[in-house]
Amino acid sequence: MKKLLIMCGSGIATSTVVAGKVKDWLKANGYSDSVQVFQSKVAEEVNRIDDYDVVISTTVVPDSIKDKVIMGLPLLTGMGLDALWSDLKSQLEA
Secondary structure (H helix, E strand, O other): OEEEEEEEOOOOHHHHHHHHHHHHHHHHOOOOOOEEEEEEEHHHHHHHHHHOOEEEEOOOOOHHHHHHEEEOOHHHHOOOHHHHHHHHHHHHHO
């Protein structure tokens, strides 16, 4: 089971919107039974980032973890969604 973290600045607002969209995508693409989704805020997860297989963030993250994070802004703006879904799929299948 893969662990997917969705995080934002507060762990409440935008991460909730993104979590809903990601869960819908996971279900539509056959991943819902193999991916566990978590939601939190950046400040609580910076030191535990390696506990997750995939991380999506809607806010700026420290440079030390940037290479491990998919920026989730396309899920809010609608621009760049194909690239985001492709990146997510690649990480889930790695």
